[in-house]
Amino acid sequence: MAGARLSLRGGMRGAALPPAVRLSRQADALAAAGDAAGAEPLYARALAADPMLAGTHNNHGNVLRALGRLDKAAAAYRAAVAHGLDEGMAHYNLGSVLRQAERHAEADDAFRQSLALRPDHAEAWNNHANLLRDLDRFGPAAQAYRRALALRPDWADAHDNLGAVLYLLHEQGAEGEAAALARLWRRDHPGNPLACHIGAAIAGEQAASRAPDGYVRQTFDLFANEFDRKLAELDYCAPALLAGLLADEAPGAILDVLDAGCGTGLCAASLRPRARRLVGVDLSDGMLEHARARGLYDELHAAELVGFLAARPGAFDLVMAADVFCYFGVLDEAFAAAHAALRPGGRLAFTVEELGPDDGRPHRVATHGRYAHAEAYVRAALAAAGLELRRCDHDRLRFESGEPVGGLVVLAERPVS
CATH class of the missing domain: 1.25.40 (Serine Threonine Protein Phosphatase 5, Tetratricopeptide repeat)
Incomplete structure (x- = not known):
């Protein structure tokens, strides 16, 4: 969060303004327009003319911080306090820049002072x-x-x-x-x-039988701007694993494809060459904005997945769901909806995190909010939905807290008859 900017008070106008105040207000206007580089020397000149302008020291600190000059910004905030701006916001600004500079003990003191003044x-x-x-x-x-x-x-x-x-x-x-x-x-x-x-x-x-839609939407709206970078750091493999599965099992097919829970569109590049029509659906508008920017989808929809599938009987030859069913505990309804949306001979390709057989439960929600599923349960749920299992591979989906996360990479088919 950028530091709070403080206005100079007083009734002086036009030519009645002292030079230092006039320079400070010119700098304020540039800072408000986002021109930190232009504002900084004007603040410096104003303070050289009148070092007692506490609000100007604070605002100088803001532009110095924006320019990455963190130690000088901290000094400016300290000067603001020393010259009479001993209020919560000034200490908050100081704490924020000290945290950014990794001067942790000083930042802790500043935040505590800020909260003592403004709880x-x-x-x-x-x-x-x-x-x-x-x-x-x-x-x-x-x-x-x-x-x-x-x-x-x-x-x-x-x-x-x-x-x-x-x-x-x-x-x-x-x-x-x-x-x-x-x-x-x-x-x-x-x-x-x-x-x-x-x-x-x-x-x-x-836990509920599935993660609430509001939770999924809120989580991924917040996560959208850093999603691709974070998953790259975790060596996220699910899209590549599913692409490899499809290359082995359905080479060269041209299909109507649904990217279910498409997120930012990480699967789109592998799906586009085999898609006559590529549709994406996701609950998060923030994620869909990034998917739209890829320019690879024919349609994108903000919708809940099960309802979206159920409303489109026989619409797709392939439904891809990379790490989507990890937000479902009970899979029956989702698999039944996928069966309905597939044409005869159509396929459902998906990943889930694997719950080891020693656990004894069909599925379990972990402290990070995602569900893991036992292989036996996945097989039974597919069969109950009328889908035939064609392949179930065991592989690493990504790393979590430095540890590999094992998963199932699954391909199932709606029978022709």
Whole structure:
């Protein structure tokens, strides 16, 4: 978040303005227009003429931070405080730039001072929590995110942050503390989809038969801009594995294809050459915006998958679902809808995370909110939906917390008769 800009007060106008104030206001106008490089020397000249302008020191800090001159920005914010701007926002700006500069102890002090002066500042609670998370202090970070959400209950980013830090706390070995905080999260925000789904998973409570649509939509809208980069970092393989499966099993076929849960369109490049018509569907408008930018789809739809499939009987020769059914626990309805949407001889290709047979359950939701499925259950659910299994491979889908995530790479077919 950019630092807050402060206006100079006073009734002076036109020629009555002192030169330093006039320069500062010119710099403010450039900064407001996004021209940090143009504003910075004007702020410097204003402060050389009158170093007592506390608000100008603060605003100078903002443009220095925008220019990546973090140490100088911190010095400017300190000067703002020293010259009388001893208020929560100035300390918040200082804490934010010190965190960015990885001067953690100083950033912690600044955030604490900011919150002592302005305890109703949700952004300060959230960013202080971000700092505590950076320092692996996951329990205190979760408490600070809760304070942010008490002030802004509908703040999606803070809910996402809280879910992520509770997952880290659980992975750190503090399962009891994470579960207790997750239950409080669910109690305080019963209508929030992240609190309902991730909170239940971390608390070890009974999960729904599938992830709520609101959870999926909110998660991927927040994730859309960094989705491709993050998955590349995790060595995400599902699209390539499915492309290889189709190359082996259906070489050269030209088909009407649905990319189910298409996300940003990572499967589109492999599907386009075999598609007479390529359709994508996803719950997240943010993800679809990126898919649309690829220019490879004939149609893109924002819709819930099962309803979309059920409404298009016999429309497709191939339905591809890369890491989509990991947001379903019970697969029966989704597989039945896929059967309905496929033409006779049409195929469903998908991946799921594998739940080992020693677990004994058909499916299980993990603390990150995705479901894993037992192979025996996947086979039985396909058969119950009238789909014939053609191939079920075991492979690595990606890495999670440095560990490989094993999955099933599956191809099933709607029988011709």
